[in-house]
Amino acid sequence: MSADSDMVAPCPFCGSEDVGFTDPPAPWFVQCRSCLTEGPSAHGDDSKRGAARAWNTRAALDASGIGELVVQAETYRQMHEDAVELGYSSILEALEDLERMKNDAALSRARATQETNSE
Numbered sequence: 511m512s513a514d515s516d517m518v519a520p521c522p523f524c525g526s527e528d529v530g531f532t533d534p535p536a537p538w539f540v541q542c543r544s545c546l547t548e549g550p551s552a553h554g555d556d557s558k559r560g561a562a563r564a565w566n567t568r569a570a571l572d573a574s575g576i577g578e579l580v581v582q583a584e585t586y587r588q589m590h591e592d593a594v595e596l597g598y599s600s601i602l603e604a605l606e607d608l609e610r611m612k613n614d615a616a617l618s619r620a621r622a623t624q625e626t627n628s629e
């Protein structure tokens with residue numbers, strides 16, 4: 511470990527101190543080697559120091575009792591980014607599309623069952 515800035519807090523989820531950095535290529539992430547929790551993203555700061563800061567911030571927030579909310583918000587934000595990357599305007603639009611696909615699949619299964627039953 512080269513500097514204090516690279517020091518990382520114990521895992522906020524399982525408490526393990528076996529916490530380190532993912533291997534390059536960048537972006538860097540902190541990863542718990544015990545429960546494999548990773549991240550969070552350092553948002554624009556892809557350095558090792560940024561990854562350590564993001565991890566430590568979450569660990570500190572978790573200790574304060576709002577960490578779970580922060581993790582949920584981060585998960586939602588990442589889902590939203592993924593949805594936008596796939597061409598949706600929002601995660602809600604992606605979820606509606608997913609719901610439609612599920613319904614279509616259920617309808618197809620129902621039709622297939624009917625056809626099988628009528629043979």
Ligand SMILES: [Zn+2]
Pocket residue numbers: 521522523524525526542543544545546547
């Ligand atoms: Zn852990």
